[in-house]
Amino acid sequence: MxxxxxxxxxxxxxxxxxxxxxxxxxxxxxxxxxxxxxxxxxxxxxxxxxxxxxxxxxxxxxxxxxxxxxxxxxxxxxxxxxxxxxxxxxxxxxxxxxxxxxxxxxxxxxxxxxxxxxxxxxxxxxxxxxxxxxxxxxxxxxxxxxxxxxxxxxxxxxxxxxxxxxxxxxxxxxxxxxxxxxxxxxxxxxxxxxxxxxxxxxxxxxxxxxxxxxxxxxxxxxxxxxxxxxxGFIGQANLIAGTIDRVTGGQAQVVLEDGTRVVASCRPDAHAGQAVMLMVRPEDASVSAVAPPVTAPSATPPSGGNALSGTLLRASLLGATINLGVAVGERSLSVSVPRGTALPPVGSAVFVTWDPERALLFPA
Ligand SMILES: Nc1ncnc2c1ncn2[C@@H]1O[C@H](COP(=O)(O)OP(=O)(O)OP(=O)(O)O)[C@@H](O)[C@H]1O
Ligand SMILES: [Mg+2]
Incomplete structure (x- = not known):
């Protein structure tokens, strides 16, 4: 040895x-x-x-x-x-x-x-x-x-x-x-x-x-x-470009490229105006047919409001999980949910949501 x-x-x-x-x-x-x-x-x-x-x-x-x-x-x-x-x-x-x-x-x-x-x-x-x-x-x-x-x-x-x-x-x-x-x-x-x-x-x-x-x-x-x-190399990752609007207590409000506002944990050196890449793992996201509750924009940080609206493109059973493809604007997001999860029908309008704690921000 x-x-x-x-x-x-x-x-x-x-x-x-x-x-x-x-x-x-x-x-x-x-x-x-x-x-x-x-x-x-x-x-x-x-x-x-x-x-x-x-x-x-x-x-x-x-x-x-x-x-x-x-x-x-x-x-x-x-x-x-x-x-x-x-x-x-x-x-x-x-x-x-x-x-x-x-x-x-x-x-x-x-x-x-x-x-x-x-x-x-x-x-x-x-x-x-x-x-x-x-x-x-x-x-x-x-x-x-x-x-x-x-x-x-x-x-x-x-x-x-x-x-x-x-x-x-x-x-x-x-x-x-x-x-x-x-x-x-x-x-x-x-x-x-x-x-x-x-x-x-x-x-x-x-x-x-x-x-x-x-x-x-x-x-x-x-x-x-x-x-x-x-x-992207270790595991799958949804990556979405955006800009930090505001940083409060370890969390950043990010305006994504399509104008949607979301919240994500950020590094200590993150700052307003910074171009970033938001990452959400497929298994950290979920889909729902109804919009999550909207919180007051003044709340800091707002909670539960992370939602991108899109269309459910496909649902493929891979064994233990179901892999979902959701079209959000120009891009396709990947969401992974446990087998047996109740899902809206393919083709319907859905919201992709995730816990801000589970999302990462990279400097772009
Ligand atoms: N004997 C050689 N002469 C010239 N170029 C070489 C030689 N050996 C490797 N390279 C180049 O060096 C780079 C790294 O090659 P390497 O074989 O280390 O890659 P690798 O990570 O093992 O790839 P793979 O997963 O395909 O096996 C490549 O661009 C390859 O073309
Ligand atoms: Mg090799």
């Missing part, structure tokens, strides 16, 4: 800055997920940690010691890629043993460590199976055993589940988490799937265009995203 530090790490490919100054400290035994849209620099960051790429700038340290100039085999890392790349002509045990044999470990030790690694990934009974005769999930577990068998200080996983079908992915994300906890290994997990990252990791690192936008627990990032990009 090791701490991993990235200090203003940069990587350019010609004029293209794939990683543009990333700083991050990963604690011993911590499970961190790097996530972000395609091309944001996740794989490049992981390859820099692994040593498959050399940084153009900055430093990478394991336990306080720079590894930036060390080749991969001297960094004590285990790596699992999207394509598990098992040797097809070898058995499960031979695949897992490969790295140990390269290190010239004595045979009895190899056998013992292979057995332990396969037990960890719940493949204890499959040692002699040909690796071609395994399901995708089993192959991925062999790849994980192969990475763990060398007892690395750091485990690096690049989209290890993306070749699996949806149900297996969901099962494997918890399994990887459980194995990581049991082994207690410092882990960096790359994914572009937010629910995978939220389910597996201690902390999420949200990247965009080669930089880190936000680092935090799933809850921190979901409840207090730092900007509209993070809000």
């Amino acid at each position: 090791a701490t991993v530090e990235l200090l203003d790490v940069r990587k350019s490919f010609g004029a293209m800055q794939a990683v543009a100054g990333v700083s991050l400290r990963i604690a011993e035994g911590e499970f961190v997920a790097l996530l972000g849209p395609s091309g944001c620099g996740k794989t490049t960051t992981l390859n820099l940690i692994a040593g498959f790429l050399e940084p153009t700038g900055g430093d990478i340290r394991f336990d306080g010691t720079s590894v930036a100039r060390l080749p991969p085999h001297r960094r004590n890392i285990g790596v699992v890629f999207q394509s598990y790349a098992l040797f097809p002509h070898m058995t499960v045990a031979q695949n897992v043993a490969f790295g140990l044999e390269m290190r010239k470990l004595p045979k009895p030790q190899v056998t013992e460590r292979v057995r332990r690694a396969l037990d960890i990934v719940h493949l204890g009974q499959m040692e002699d199976r040909n690796s071609r005769q395994l399901s995708g999930g089993q192959q991925q577990r062999v790849a994980l055993a192969r990475a763990l068998v060398i007892e690395p200080a750091v485990l690096l996983l690049d989209e290890p589940l993306s070749n699996l079908d949806a149900a297996l992915r969901e099962q494997m994300r918890f399994e990887i988490r459980e194995i990581q906890q049991r082994v207690g290994i410092t882990t960096v997990f790359v994914t572009h799937d937010q629910s995978e990252a939220m389910a597996a990791a201690d902390r999420l690192v949200v990247m965009d265009k080669g930089v880190i936008r936000q680092v935090g627990t799933a809850r921190e990032i979901y409840e207090t995203p730092v900007d509209p990009f993070v809000a």
Whole structure:
């Protein structure tokens, strides 16, 4: 186990800055997920940690010691890629043993460590199976055993589940988490799937265009995203532009682009005249056929008056929730309500309402 530090790490490919100054400290035994849209620099960051790429700038340290100039085999890392790349002509045990044999470990030790690694990934009974005769999930577990068998200080996983079908992915994300906890290994997990990252990791690192936008627990990032990009990337977000008219006691009155006035909690530095982006999560909003009670405009802050009038476009049952699309002026807002909620008919006029405490304001 090791701490991993990235200090203003940069990587350019010609004029293209794939990683543009990333700083991050990963604690011993911590499970961190790097996530972000395609091309944001996740794989490049992981390859820099692994040593498959050399940084153009900055430093990478394991336990306080720079590894930036060390080749991969001297960094004590285990790596699992999207394509598990098992040797097809070898058995499960031979695949897992490969790295140990390269290190010239004595045979009895190899056998013992292979057995332990396969037990960890719940493949204890499959040692002699040909690796071609395994399901995708089993192959991925062999790849994980192969990475763990060398007892690395750091485990690096690049989209290890993306070749699996949806149900297996969901099962494997918890399994990887459980194995990581049991082994207690410092882990960096790359994914572009937010629910995978939220389910597996201690902390999420949200990247965009080669930089880190936000680092935090799933809850921190979901409840207090730092900007509209993070809000829209982690979970769904309705974003509506507006201008602050007045700030009173931690709440702002906002005039939205269509002239509607609403109230939202705001940051201490929010001020009248500021251009903002209002964010409401779909599950924090609801729809009703009748307008909520109008409070006197003089009340500070007015309560319950957050309402945008629109038309209910669609209602789709997604399982536990119903997703509603509501046309409000030019835009379509997304509202999520529990299954079984009584709803006005599709096509009718509705009001979208929300609790001001649940809305966030970002500087535009
Ligand atoms: N060897 C390379 N040569 C030139 N450009 C590269 C190279 N590797 C990556 N890039 C560029 O660097 C940027 C970051 O790539 P990277 O593979 O790190 O993205 P990613 O976040 O892993 O994306 P994805 O989710 O699609 O895997 C991209 O714009 C990519 O085109
Ligand atoms: Mg990638």
